[in-house]
Amino acid sequence: MQRYSLFHLARQALRGNKRCTPAWNAPTxxxxxxxxxxxxxxxxxxxxxxxxxNYGVTNVAVLEKGWIGGGNSGRNTTNVRSDYMFPESVAVxxxxxxxxxxxxxxxxxxxxxxxxGWVTLIHDQHQLESAQHxxxxxxxxxxDAQIIGRxxxxxxxxxxxxxxxxxxxxxxxxxxxxxxxxxxxxVVWGYARAADQLGVHIVQGCEVLAFERAGGRITTVNTSRxxxxxxxxxVAVAGHxxxxxxxxxxxxxxxxxxxxxxVSEPIKPVLNHVVFSPNTGVYIxxxxxxxxxxxxxxxxxxxxxxxxxxPTIEKTITAVVEMFPIFGQTRLMRHWAGIVDIVPDSSPILxxxxxxxxxxxxxxxxxxxxxxxxxxxxxxxxxxxxKPHPLAVPFGLDRFRSNxxxxxxxxxxSAH
Amino acid sequence: xxxxxxxxxxxxxxxxELTYGGEGxxxxxxxxENASDAEWTDYLxxxxxxxxxxxxxxxxxxxxxxxxxxxxxxxxHEVIKIDRxxxxxxx
Numbered sequence: 398m399q400r401y402s403l404f405h406l407a408r409q410a411l412r413g414n415k416r417c418t419p420a421w422n423a424p425t426x427x428x429x430x431x432x433x434x435x436x437x438x439x440x441x442x443x444x445x446x447x448x449x450x451n452y453g454v455t456n457v458a459v460l461e462k463g464w465i466g467g468g469n470s471g472r473n474t475t476n477v478r479s480d481y482m483f484p485e486s487v488a489v490x491x492x493x494x495x496x497x498x499x500x501x502x503x504x505x506x507x508x509x510x511x512x513x514g515w516v517t518l519i520h521d522q523h524q525l526e527s528a529q530h531x532x533x534x535x536x537x538x539x540x541d542a543q544i545i546g547r548x549x550x551x552x553x554x555x556x557x558x559x560x561x562x563x564x565x566x567x568x569x570x571x572x573x574x575x576x577x578x579x580x581x582x583x584v585v586w587g588y589a590r591a592a593d594q595l596g597v598h599i600v601q602g603c604e605v606l607a608f609e610r611a612g613g614r615i616t617t618v619n620t621s622r623x624x625x626x627x628x629x630x631x632v633a634v635a636g637h638x639x640x641x642x643x644x645x646x647x648x649x650x651x652x653x654x655x656x657x658x659x660v661s662e663p664i665k666p667v668l669n670h671v672v673f674s675p676n677t678g679v680y681i682x683x684x685x686x687x688x689x690x691x692x693x694x695x696x697x698x699x700x701x702x703x704x705x706x707x708p709t710i711e712k713t714i715t716a717v718v719e720m721f722p723i724f725g726q727t728r729l730m731r732h733w734a735g736i737v738d739i740v741p742d743s744s745p746i747l748x749x750x751x752x753x754x755x756x757x758x759x760x761x762x763x764x765x766x767x768x769x770x771x772x773x774x775x776x777x778x779x780x781x782x783x784k785p786h787p788l789a790v791p792f793g794l795d796r797f798r799s800n801x802x803x804x805x806x807x808x809x810x811s812a813h
Numbered sequence: 814x815x816x817x818x819x820x821x822x823x824x825x826x827x828x829x830e831l832t833y834g835g836e837g838x839x840x841x842x843x844x845x846e847n848a849s850d851a852e853w854t855d856y857l858x859x860x861x862x863x864x865x866x867x868x869x870x871x872x873x874x875x876x877x878x879x880x881x882x883x884x885x886x887x888x889x890h891e892v893i894k895i896d897r898x899x900x901x902x903x904x
Contacts, residue, residue, distance in 0.1 A: 640864055643861075648860065648861065651860065653864075697833050699862065700887055701888045702887070706814060797854050
């Protein structure tokens with residue numbers, strides 16, 4: 398396996414890139430694995446990587462129905478932050494951000510982490526007070542956050558409509574400086590390459606069709622490419638989790654929804670932060686290529702349609718142009734949608750399931766991308782030890798029966 | 814764009830004029846005091862969340878205000894069936 402470096406890049410360029418080798422292999426599917434992970438997105442591949450690296454479990458297959466990173470990992474807005482309300486949530490999301498901060502060095506793959514600052518606009522006195530509450534709560538949990546005034550917002554984001562007569566006036570902002578963006582494909586490819594190096598089999602174009610069970614355990618996974626005996630099964634399929642649960646004979650407290658985003662043509666650098674408006678639900682940032690990436694709230698009805706819909710595109714664009722009138726002439730280039738798994742308390746579901754040897758990682762809703770390293774680490778622990786990681790205990794499926802919800806949406810006053 | 818003709822006022826409504834009411838067929842325990850924790854958990858939280866034809870409730874929110882039942886394909890958004898409450902069993 399080639400080690401990536403500036404020297405490697407220059408040498409390959411001089412040779413016309415003719416001696417580049419694939420970043421991961423295309424192995425022949427074996428008939429038996431210690432662990433089968435369903436879902437080759439960021440979470441599934443991170444799970445495989447941490448299983449091999451932290452727990453020494455390398456006889457692992459990651460099964461992906463399509464191509465790796467073709468689901469929600471390739472359909473998000475690449476935002477990362479960890480400004481959540483409850484200590485349980487902050488512990489998980491900030492773990493993810495801390496792992497992301499060291500990931501590029503750890504797996505020798507540039508994930509293009511850009512901690513440019515995540516700015517949540519404050520439009521009125523009530524939002525200011527909740528922002529102060531959140532900042533204090535984060536300070537107690539050891540996570541950076543600050544409130545900045547109107548003049549500072551104007552200095553940081555000169556193109557923002559800050560007029561008094563604006564539809565949503567801005568009186569300040571909540572800022573997490575460590576928040577920002579990451580190159581989403583790089584996370585998927587980086588984890589895939591690192592897991593492959595440790596001996597994990599990444600099998601693309603392999604759809605799970607059914608499970609064979611004996612004594613409350615799954616013994617065999619039937620796939621479109623044959624039967625696989627397994628010791629344990631990990632599930633990391635986000636919006637399609639209910640389908641896997643149905644095959645395994647249990648239900649989940651999930652509703653799948655379409656979450657859309659869109660990107661403009663590239664323009665010169667104009668926006669240096671990720672900006673979110675709680676009033677419109679719109680968030681926007683500019684990529685290193687110059688495109689404006691925009692997203693807003695999920696479509697409110699259940700959906701597995703992985704494509705944009707015009708009512709949402711119109712609402713998002715209307716809000717963006719209201720916030721940034723100078724973007725009014727910019728043309729839209731692409732739009733896309735992922736299927737997010739919404740849980741009643743807007744917190745993930747991590748750990749054991751009613752099936753003895755099946756462990757799950759789902760329910761991240763619209764916050765899955767930012768949580769990839771933590772989601773992978775916690776599912777890996779569950780699969781390797783049979784018990785949830787201490788940080789995952791509050792997020793077990795059993796919390797719905799014991800009524801110990803971690804109600805992030807109510808606490809933070811916005812959807813995640 | 815989802816467009817549904819309300820079975821009560823018979824007007825054609827777009828998704829922006831309708832309110833989504835979630836999955837159909839979720840029945841409250843008939844004798845709540847006798848329901849087990851598992852039955853309550855199922856009723857409150859657990860959903861089928863089907864990919865494909867899905868029974869659900871919608872409300873003619875900007876219109877006559879009536880709730881009604883819809884069977885819709887959650888992949889294509891094709892509306893397969895629209896029912897009034899008095900036309901079939903509850904659910």
